[in-house]
Amino acid sequence: MKLLRVLVLIALPLYCSAGSGCLPLEEVINKTIDSQVSVEEYQNLLKPYSSGPVTDQALAQLKQCFLSQSNETLNKVGATMVTMVSSNEL
Numbered sequence: 001m002k003l004l005r006v007l008v009l010i011a012l013p014l015y016c017s018a019g020s021g022c023l024p025l026e027e028v029i030n031k032t033i034d035s036q037v038s039v040e041e042y043q044n045l046l047k048p049y050s051s052g053p054v055t056d057q058a059l060a061q062l063k064q065c066f067l068s069q070s071n072e073t074l075n076k077v078g079a080t081m082v083t084m085v086s087s088n089e090l
Helices: 001-017 022-033 039-045 053-067 071-089
Strands: none
Touching: 022 039, 022 053, 022 071, 039 053
């Protein structure tokens, strides 16, 4: 039993450093901060999670907010989001 605990404790940092562990969330974060993704593409990506036109409008405003940021800011947001999501997995 102690050996199992040791192995889990050894593997935990490797799991956490590999990303958030949630590929759909990482894809949404990457599309949100990607300045090459248009508002329409972003809304289409999140259509399965949208509950109607009000949500679609909110998604458009969110994406537009990120489109107006510098690349440096977007890179920092991406690093922060992955770090936050990874730490919540613990």
